[in-house]
Amino acid sequence: xxxxxxxxxxxxxxxxxxxxxxxxxxxxxxxxxxxxxxxxxxxxxxxxxxxxxxxxxxxxxxxxxxxxxxxxxxxxxxxxxxxxxxxxxxxxxxxxxxxxxxxxxxxx
Amino acid sequence: xxxxxxxxxxxxxxxxxxxxxxxxxxxxxxxxxxxxxxxxxxxxxxxxxxxxxxxxxxxxxxxxxxxxxxxxxxxxxxxxxxxxxxxxxxxxxxxxxxxxxxxxxxxxxxxxxxxxxxxxxxxxxxxxxxxxxxxxxxxxxxxx
Numbered sequence: 514x515x516x517x518x519x520x521x522x523x524x525x526x527x528x529x530x531x532x533x534x535x536x537x538x539x540x541x542x543x544x545x546x547x548x549x550x551x552x553x554x555x556x557x558x559x560x561x562x563x564x565x566x567x568x569x570x571x572x573x574x575x576x577x578x579x580x581x582x583x584x585x586x587x588x589x590x591x592x593x594x595x596x597x598x599x600x601x602x603x604x605x606x607x608x609x610x611x612x613x614x615x616x617x618x619x620x621x
Numbered sequence: 622x623x624x625x626x627x628x629x630x631x632x633x634x635x636x637x638x639x640x641x642x643x644x645x646x647x648x649x650x651x652x653x654x655x656x657x658x659x660x661x662x663x664x665x666x667x668x669x670x671x672x673x674x675x676x677x678x679x680x681x682x683x684x685x686x687x688x689x690x691x692x693x694x695x696x697x698x699x700x701x702x703x704x705x706x707x708x709x710x711x712x713x714x715x716x717x718x719x720x721x722x723x724x725x726x727x728x729x730x731x732x733x734x735x736x737x738x739x740x741x742x743x744x745x746x747x748x749x750x751x752x753x754x755x756x757x758x759x760x761x762x763x764x765x
Binding site for chain 1: 710
């Protein structure tokens with residue numbers, strides 16, 4: 514890409530990004546009304562589904578028919594859940610889960 | 622954030638422009654003590670967070686090109702983070718309909734649509750599902 518193309522790409526991404534953030538405010542703020550009840554209720558409902566979606570998204574590249582059948586990912590994921598249920602410390606769960614995964618990768 | 626952000630002029634621009642995931646979480650859960658301008662708090666927090674992001678990306682870019690260390694499996698940090706966040710959400714919520722259907726819908730879409738475009742379908746279905754659930758609840762509420 515040339516310099517102009519680079520700059521144009523960055524500018525477009527910036528504008529698009531800003532628009533997504535501006536839109537809800539522009540839609541609901543102008544009239545000084547609170548957003549419709551449905552939108553607020555949706556805001557309470559969606560986070561759970563989105564969290565689940567992100568977890569599945571992280572497992573999308575796992576090759577279930579490959580040599581390890583996704584065993585390291587599954588086991589490390591389960592270990593992360595158990596560790597978090599036991600100690601409820603975000604960073605403990607993150608570091609332990611990742612170390613277990615790295616270990617399983619070399620072992621399996 | 623619609624009910625919270627009320628900056629004027631430049632502050633409004635900073636608040637809206639700086640509303641990334643991290644800033645959202647911090648400002649959403651922020652407890653502003655008495656006697657401190659809430660809107661100024663939001664604006665400065667957004668601005669500082671933006672600066673950290675820029676400098677963090679710069680340092681990461683420089684280090685990433687000069688120090689080429691390969692640690693296989695380190696990217697599992699991301700997966701572990703989302704697992705923990707999802708677990709926290711699950712433990713906090715009273716009704717698991719959203720989370721459970723999120724799992725079911727996403728896995729179905731991944732299998733049916735393939736890993737390139739499945740997120741698009743996954744984003745639409747829960748909204749439609751909620752519209753149905755919400756309508757049923759409204760009707761039920763009126764009847765009783």
